[in-house]
Amino acid sequence: MNLENAQVQMRKGILEYCILQIISRGEVYASEILDELLNAKIMVVEGTLYPLLTRLKNAELLDYQWKESTSGPPRKYYILTEKGTSFLKGLDDTWIELAESVQSIIAKTQN
Amino acid sequence: MNLENAQVQMRKGILEYCILQIISRGEVYASEILDELLNAKIMVVEGTLYPLLTRLKNAELLDYQWKESTSGPPRKYYILTEKGTSFLKGLDDTWIELAESVQSIIAKTQN
DNA sequence: ACATAGTATCTTGCATAACAAAGTACTATC
DNA sequence: GATAGTACTTTGTTATGCAAGATACTATGT
Numbered sequence: 001m002n003l004e005n006a007q008v009q010m011r012k013g014i015l016e017y018c019i020l021q022i023i024s025r026g027e028v029y030a031s032e033i034l035d036e037l038l039n040a041k042i043m044v045v046e047g048t049l050y051p052l053l054t055r056l057k058n059a060e061l062l063d064y065q066w067k068e069s070t071s072g073p074p075r076k077y078y079i080l081t082e083k084g085t086s087f088l089k090g091l092d093d094t095w096i097e098l099a100e101s102v103q104s105i106i107a108k109t110q111n
Numbered sequence: 112m113n114l115e116n117a118q119v120q121m122r123k124g125i126l127e128y129c130i131l132q133i134i135s136r137g138e139v140y141a142s143e144i145l146d147e148l149l150n151a152k153i154m155v156v157e158g159t160l161y162p163l164l165t166r167l168k169n170a171e172l173l174d175y176q177w178k179e180s181t182s183g184p185p186r187k188y189y190i191l192t193e194k195g196t197s198f199l200k201g202l203d204d205t206w207i208e209l210a211e212s213v214q215s216i217i218a219k220t221q222n
Numbered sequence: 223a224c225a226t227a228g229t230a231t232c233t234t235g236c237a238t239a240a241c242a243a244a245g246t247a248c249t250a251t252c
Numbered sequence: 253g254a255t256a257g258t259a260c261t262t263t264g265t266t267a268t269g270c271a272a273g274a275t276a277c278t279a280t281g282t
Contacts, residue, residue, distance in 0.1 A: 048198050105132050
């Protein structure tokens, strides 16, 4: 139980939310999502992202289209389904509540 | 993959942090922690909390003392060790960074 | 004394999922 | 045609959340 593991743990829960957020902006492919998350300092690796995208696809929150690339192999461009869009709205609320919950606990500690 | 599961997932990551926060205020026993978390709308059940407290104890972040109760069986009162205190400081930073990361992704979506 | 209810902690077994690491496959360049 | 770059996939291990049930102590009512 080192700090790094705990930090990874903390980030895990909100991964799905962040991915849906990113895809909600318009079609993207996995490597772009990966870059964006790393940019936001949310550590994630391919072995986590790809299976997660597959799960979200199977749950019908996402859909994708193959598109050819001029600079490499074809890419899977993901978009949100209608179901995914309303799911994301639910997670928006959950995130807000969660942040409030944690803040309330922190606030109590500081008294 | 329903919304409820996703919400549970989201709360999981910060569970350890919240527990350490609560214990940092002074000695408490498991049922009190449970109540406090439920109060803050962070869903957690016994089967999750007890093994987690044991893990934190084994990692030497926590220590405990048995104390008798006038209204039931004896209780394990937990406190933070020194190691636990500095660990918690690390998680304070992690939480702040995480909240900022999520906010930055949300902000980008709203553009 | 005994049964019941309340409080508190612990254990078992299952399912999920994160990750490291390796694999597949396509394109461009030298 | 070999190498590098890009992109997606799979496998095996490990961790852990949780439902459910077990254990055990105290207080209360009869």
